[in-house]
Amino acid sequence: xxxxxxxxxxxxxxxxxxxxxxxxxxxxxxxxxxxxxxxxxxxxxxxxxxxxxxxxxxxxxxxxxxxxxxxxxxxxxxxxxxxxxxxxxxxxxxxxxxxxxxxxxxxxxxxxxxxxxxxxxxxxxxxxxxxxxxxxxxxxxxxxxxxxxxxxxxxxxxxxxxxxxxxxxxxxxxx
Numbered sequence: 623x624x625x626x627x628x629x630x631x632x633x634x635x636x637x638x639x640x641x642x643x644x645x646x647x648x649x650x651x652x653x654x655x656x657x658x659x660x661x662x663x664x665x666x667x668x669x670x671x672x673x674x675x676x677x678x679x680x681x682x683x684x685x686x687x688x689x690x691x692x693x694x695x696x697x698x699x700x701x702x703x704x705x706x707x708x709x710x711x712x713x714x715x716x717x718x719x720x721x722x723x724x725x726x727x728x729x730x731x732x733x734x735x736x737x738x739x740x741x742x743x744x745x746x747x748x749x750x751x752x753x754x755x756x757x758x759x760x761x762x763x764x765x766x767x768x769x770x771x772x773x774x775x776x777x778x779x780x781x782x783x784x785x786x787x788x789x790x791x792x793x794x795x796x797x
Contacts, residue, residue: 651676651767654750655710655741662731663739671708673765675796677789679711680743680751680759683730684721687775687782688758692734694786698793699738705797706765709738714748715757758783764796 652670655678679695681688692711699709716722731740748754751761762771771792773784784792 651678651763654747655712658712658741658743658747661713661727661740661742662736666710666739666741671767673706675702675707675765675793676763676767677707677709677793678751678761678763679709680714680754680757681711682713682715682718682722682757683727684716684718685757689730689734691758691760691783692736694784694789696735696737697786698789701790702793702797707793707797710741711736711738712741712743712747714743714754760784762792762796770796 650669650672652666652672653668655666656668656670658666677695677698679688679691681691695709695711699707713727716727751759756774756776758773758775760771760773761769764770775782
């Protein structure tokens with residue numbers, strides 16, 4: 623029960639921080655993500671994602687739980703993409719502690735074969751998303767652009783990533 627309460631507290635703090643950050647700069651999700659450089663896939667145009675349910679996944683190629691998430695992200699993008707749902711992955715912390723190179727990132731993306739846009743985040747992106755400091759982290763936004771769910775991997779946590787079933791249980795009620 624204590625673990626559940628800690629997770630809920632973390633989620634509410636993260637969601638609150640994100641909502642305040644977006645309100646402060648006045649940009650919608652598509653505007654924020656549309657400014658980021660594209661690594662793979664289609665561009666996210668400013669003004670896009672309006673009235674979509676959006677899952678934003680933060681990752682790095684050296685992150686083992688991140689690699690486990692990508693097949694689930696591909697599956698749910700395929701399952702719900704025609705219902706106004708979009709996955710967008712944002713690469714952050716890629717060069718942390720010398721753990722990766724551009725070639726390693728390309729090999730990771732070749733291996734996981736994402737079926738959604740992959741963007742390059744930066745310090746400003748992390749600030750806007752509640753001073754993001756952990757990966758994998760996922761945000762799910764409802765059709766009004768409001769944060770509806772956050773998963774944040776914690777150091778030494780038993781739960782390292784979300785399963786496909788858990789993702790479906792979050793997304794389906796929002797569609």
